Amino acid sequence: MNAQVDPNGPRLVNIASNPVPEGARPGYFMTSDRVRLRYALWPKSAGPQRGTVCLVQGRTEYIEKYFETIEDFRRRGFAVATFDWRGQGGSDRLIPNRTLGYVDRFDDYVTDLRCFHAEILLPDCPPPFYLVGHSMGGLVSLHTATRDRLMFDRMFLSTPMVGLHNMDESLGRSRIISETLSFIGLGHMPLARRGDRRPDEAMYPNNPLTSDMLRYKRMVETVRADDSLYLGSPTFRWLAAAMRGMLETRSDAFPGDIRIPLLILAAARDTIVSTPAIEQLGLRLRTGRHMVIPNGRHELFMETDIIRGQVLAAFDAFITEQTA
Template identity: 30%
Template sequence: MRFFSLFAIFAIFELAYGIPEESYLAEHARLVEPFYENGESGTVKTRDDVSIFYKIFSHPDGKVHVLISHGWTEDTKKYDEVAYDLYQHGISTYILDYRGFGQSQRITEDPHISYIESYSDYLKDLDAFIGKVIRPRIGDAPLMALGHSMGSNILSIYAVENPQSFRKMVLVSPMLDIVTPYPERISWLISEFFSVIGLGDQYIPKHGPYKGDRPNLVTNSEVRFNKWMTDMRANSAMAVSGASFAWSAASLEATWRMKDDASKLKIPLFILQAGDDALVETEGQDYVCKRARNCFKMVFPNAKHELLHEKDIVRDKVIAEVVDYLLNFNF
């Protein structure tokens, strides 16, 4: 059974996590935006010559280093508030835009579609970021990892292939089962068929180019969701709004691989599960956590997919748990 450290118990009551929703826009502009803009920006080339954008928020006294792996349609900017929160606790963060997202290089002419033939390409992005950017800065210091949804899946596959890469991992609403209109195998067959006949870079049904808005299926915090929509409209060239057949097939294959390889996950693993998740099924999360060597799971029953961007009452608890785990808790 997991217990809070004494530090974390006091932290929950004495420290504010994030900025409150009632003054969100003003406080975000006053505190988070300057923090994000002052972070180190850069690009790194992968071994297949793709340019990957990243941001670094290095704490001068920080001894804990955390790589943040974003979810589908997201980018570094989406995690400005998360990086700001962790920085307040002496945690340095390192965030990359995977290929096809944010300010990283696009693989297709349409900048709004997510396209990938295999998740091995995302692993190349991660490998270049860790090997060429993070490790030269932190040396042999332990590296933690925090992933959301698709980003959790990428981290998990990377950790199986590189078991010494991370000291601990936090997986938030990991994409280990995808909600699909048909059974997963049928959805894969459809996506794979269109990929084989040369239409892998086309949108799957009901997906399409970015039109400036989307329905909120991901959080109970309207102010945080609306802020993200505003950011996307201001940078519409970087907005990703739909999945390709190739990305769909590759993503399903990646979830199956993680279930097959769950017992190979040996590092301490903390899964945060959203009870009202409309995008991923929780069965895959349960399956992986039961079979991983060292996994603890926490459920937030009424929360939606984006736990790191939820209403304050949920998000404060999520951030407190993440901070406690990264700074103090050992299995």
């Protein structure tokens, strides 16, 4: 295994099936509450300069998982800036068991994004800024958009975590249970799930993420090359924080507080987040709309070429053509 190394910063895992795109500038930055986060920047690779895509990931993810998608954006004339959320990837882990997903409050993720915008995007990246967010990153992006409509010119969200699959009616009860367990001192305890174990090729046939075997295998090989990227089960504290964040999107005021042009993509075969919840939010937006990608599983950017082609065509229509 080789690595892309900044003498004063982190490395990016570089393997044959998932090479680091040329021109990477990895580094660390510190949030306002003193959490060290790993980030990476890339310049555009073709065409006129169209601005910067700020790419934010889902739960358990890491910069390396998006190398292919980063190249897609760069070829369209966009610089790319991305980082690992607190508690995952190459950023600071927050509790002694670094394999468990933990956050004190969901607003801490909003702090991560706002600090990245202030500390890295504004001084180091060409404007305008376009946010692309997946799953949990999409939920963080929505919350950020209700508070500051000037950070990004447009938002493009893939399967945002505004609800969980088959939990639309029970999300409130689950939040109360998770918060109660956290209150009595069990917030660091995991909700153990079979799907949260380290990925391997044998898990592909029944995986909920992608129907593309080679891209699934690439995810497996990347974590196998650097096990420190692995993140497993969520803790009850993370669940309580995330469920509160999801439930807030259902308030009457929430959609109207989003004033940024927004396109949301849902996946027709998603069994991780709730496609009906995404559709309900999409119908209530004032400055945005949604669409459902047929046959797509949860990770649309990791799907087959046919499905990814639809996702990138939607990106082009909503983002790229606006910069031409």
